[in-house]
Amino acid sequence: MSRSESPASPSWRAPFARYVIGRGVSTAGTGLVNVVLAFAVLRTGGDGFSVGLVLACSVLTQTLLIPVGGVIADRVDRRTVVVLGNAVLAAAHGTMGLLLLLAPDRVTVWTFVAAAATTGAAAAAVQPAFQGLIVQLVPPTALQRANAALRLVLNVARIAVPGLGAMLGAVFGYGQVLLAAALAFGSCCAVLAGLRISTPPRATKAVLAGAREGWAAFRSRPWMWGYALSGAVAVPLWLAGYQLLGPLILSGRDDGQGHWGWAVSAFSAGMVLGSLIALRWRPHRVMLACVLVQLLWPLPLAVLATHPELPWLLVSMLVSGASLELAVVFYETAKQQQVPEELIGRITSLTMFGETALVPLAYVLAGTVADRIGSGPVMWICCLGILAVTVALLPVPGIRRLGRPTESKGATHLKQRVTRA
The missing domain is CATH 1.20.1250.20 (MFS general substrate transporter like domains)
Structure with a gap:
């Protein structure tokens, strides 16, 4: 070599x-x-x-x-x-x-x-x-x-x-x-x-x-379409809880707006922390690690639904941001390693379409139902829904078994691909 x-x-x-x-x-x-x-x-x-x-x-x-x-x-x-x-x-x-x-x-x-x-x-x-x-x-x-x-x-x-x-x-x-x-x-x-x-x-x-070729490639990988299907539910539930219900719950509290600003900052700091961890932690079963860390993602929704005291909220936001960032890095890595380069654009677009298609509906439904039964119960629905669709991924064989490529594959990929800028 x-x-x-x-x-x-x-x-x-x-x-x-x-x-x-x-x-x-x-x-x-x-x-x-x-x-x-x-x-x-x-x-x-x-x-x-x-x-x-x-x-x-x-x-x-x-x-x-x-x-x-x-x-x-x-x-x-x-x-x-x-x-x-x-x-x-x-x-x-x-x-x-x-x-x-x-x-x-x-x-x-x-x-x-x-x-x-x-x-x-x-x-x-x-x-x-x-x-x-x-x-x-x-x-x-x-x-x-x-x-x-x-x-x-x-x-x-x-x-x-x-x-x-x-x-x-x-x-x-x-x-x-x-x-x-x-x-x-x-x-x-x-x-x-x-x-x-x-x-x-x-x-x-x-x-x-x-x-059609992109759809066929997407459909032929159960671990990928399973994760995308989970995201099509989890992402709208998260955004409804995080962007809509969270501010509503804190709006009735003293300095609720200030607390929410600190919470958002803690979530962003958690994402930076997750990036730093991902630089060092390289699990062999990358998709299994992706799903397991994602179980911590909805933690702030549970805190907001119960007792949204600022210290607990900040800790939960920090953990959630780190877990989401790790999950994103692990999934993107698995996708890029396992999907042929000429199909990456179509596979990426299908995943992104699934994650965003139901977001407007989630906003409308969450706001409407929260007006009727309160923001707390709807927040629990969002939290448990994310956990349910995440846990449902664990039995998928591809999720549990997907590993990393070998060094020789990396060398073959690199050959004649990059010239110095």
Whole structure:
């Protein structure tokens, strides 16, 4: 085995570092947008319904188009998809920023809706392509370290950027923050345009045939579709409990808003902790470890449903964030190691579609039922539901037995895949 072919060789690290920088900058841009978008809509005369309409339009567009994005990511050079997608994000947010600065009277809720639909469509193409690039850059035996390092950078960005965005919005205005976000997306384009990777042969099948091929590959792996099916239930239940019911429960308490802010910070800190643990802990049965650590994920929902005292809430949020981060790293590693590179985009899009499709319904049902029977009982339903669908994965043979690739497989994967940036 030559040095250039060895998974231990640093030949893949420089291109991957460029990828991490580009994706981190793009994530920072998204964080800047998220922290000011609702306030910008309200400042231009919108109300709560208007904010919900803008957010729903973005989520709905992304959910509907992400299967198409997965097919595109497996048919077209992924670097090109990511660069063009971030260019669209830069153009959309830059246009909104300029309008808010130069012609605020012409900005309406429908202007934001149009921008949300555009950015949702761009994100639907970018996300599967981002995932696919990892397996083109990193050998299988180094994927967990790479995923953990990437997630560490992204989590730090998600913690730091919202505070910075809020400060910039208060000092300079929302238009300037959107322009800063556009600059971040544009910087991502510049960084990743210089990423040099060998492009593997792409399938020449029609789009529908390619989608069917991705579905067949997904369906042929019980451990994967079982985990995706579990996530299609667990993710909406978690978001309903965490984003909707949690603030409702604390809203009636003294300094409930402050306590919730600390709780969210503890969860983010837990995700950083999980990334650090994943850098060192490399279980052989990666999917079994994924499911077992995920059992701790709904712990804060149980605390909120009983006695949401701040110390217990903070500890539970820290543990939950770490467990979720470990589960994400382990699953992404298993997927990238076990799925052929040319199918990664389609497999990723199917998983993401399943996890987001029922989220709007979960919000509506959780809020409606909580108004009738109280937030506490609904929180217990969310908590126990997540535990049930997670425990149901343990009997799946692929979950229990899936191991790691050998060093020789990592060397074969790396050969002729990466050139120095």
